[in-house]
Amino acid sequence: MIIVNRIELSSEQRGPLATDDRVAIDCFQACRNRLAVKSEAGRQLFIELDKDVYLEDGCRLVCENGKHVLAFRPKESAFRLGFPDAMDDQKREEMYFAIGHQLGNLHLPSEIVDGDVLGPSVTGRDSIIRVAEAFSGLLNLAFLDTQLGLYRPLFGIRGGHH
Structure with missing residues (x-):
C-alpha cells in the first residue's frame, strides 16, 4: 500500500505535469481527507491529508515514496x-x-x-x-x-x- 500525504494543486504546478500514475476521485471522495483507492495501474493508495483539503480535478498526489499520482474526476x-x-x-x-x-x-x-x-x-x-x-x-x-x-x-x- 502506498501512502499519499500531500497534494499539489494544479495552480501550484509549474511546467509539464509529471506523474507516475492516475487515480479517479469522484465528487464524493474529493471531500474526504482519508480514503483508500486503487490507481489505474492497480496500486492500492491510502490518502491521508490534513483536514479541509479538497481533491480538485487535476491535483497531483505526492506519495511517501516520492512518486506522483494525478487525481482526475471521472464522469x-x-x-x-x-x-x-x-x-x-x-x-x-x-x-x-x-x-x-x-x-x-x-x-x-x-x-x-x-x-x-x-x-x-x-x-x-x-x-x-x-x-x-x-x-x-x-x-x-x-x-x-x-x-x-x-x-x-x-x-x-x-x-x-x-
Whole structure:
C-alpha cells in the first residue's frame, strides 16, 4: 500500500505535469481527507491529508515514496436543470432559491454551472423529475454523464453540512 500525504494543486504546478500514475476521485471522495483507492495501474493508495483539503480535478498526489499520482474526476451520472434564456434575473434568482430548497430536502448536493443547476443522480430519477415538474414546465431536465465538483466541493469539506 502506498501512502499519499500531500497534494499539489494544479495552480501550484509549474511546467509539464509529471506523474507516475492516475487515480479517479469522484465528487464524493474529493471531500474526504482519508480514503483508500486503487490507481489505474492497480496500486492500492491510502490518502491521508490534513483536514479541509479538497481533491480538485487535476491535483497531483505526492506519495511517501516520492512518486506522483494525478487525481482526475471521472464522469458520473448527473442531472441538469436548465432555464429558458428569456427568463429575467429576478425570476431566475427566485427559482434558484426554490430549487435549492427542493434539492436540499432530498439531501442532493448541487452546483450552478453556466446558469444551470447540476448535481449527481444519487436518488431515483423520479425524485428529480418531480422537482422539475413542480416548476410547471419552466425547467429543461436532462440526465447525463459528466464531471462534477471539478474545483469546489458540492456539499462541503468532509462530506456534509452537519
